Amino acid sequence: xxxxxxxxxxxxxxxxxxxxxxxxxxxxxxxxxxxxxxxxxxxxxxxxxxxxxxxxxxxxxxxxxxxxxxxxxxxxxxxxxxxxxxxxxxxxxxxxxxxxxxxxxxxxxxxx
Numbered sequence: 001x002x003x004x005x006x007x008x009x010x011x012x013x014x015x016x017x018x019x020x021x022x023x024x025x026x027x028x029x030x031x032x033x034x035x036x037x038x039x040x041x042x043x044x045x046x047x048x049x050x051x052x053x054x055x056x057x058x059x060x061x062x063x064x065x066x067x068x069x070x071x072x073x074x075x076x077x078x079x080x081x082x083x084x085x086x087x088x089x090x091x092x093x094x095x096x097x098x099x100x101x102x103x104x105x106x107x108x109x110x111x112x
Contacts, residue, residue: 007060008086011053011094018049039109046102054095060084061092 022045023035035041062081069076084091 003088004086005084006082007056007084008091010056010060010084011086011091011098014053014056015046015049015098018052019045021045022048039106043102043106046098046105050095050099050102052095053098054092057084057090057092057095061090 019042022041026035026041026044027033062083065078065080067076067078086094089097
């Protein structure tokens, strides 16, 4: 059993890429060690990844739903395409989860 379906693996990959890009940019602009010593670049990376993952998830959301009618019962059934999931959570919701996790970490670090 896989922990992702279709393009669900994009969620952690985009998250890591956003962290790396933010580290490179913040260290090159503000000097070496800024990313590791301050929480603000990590919060920016988390928010950037949250927005990016949500946009990718919405763009890749299956749009080809089909409505079928059961011949015996007359009941309508809607068949959606295969979803993009990671750990059984849809890709577009991972952006919201990363946003919430980033805010929680930011609040915890602010009160340390």
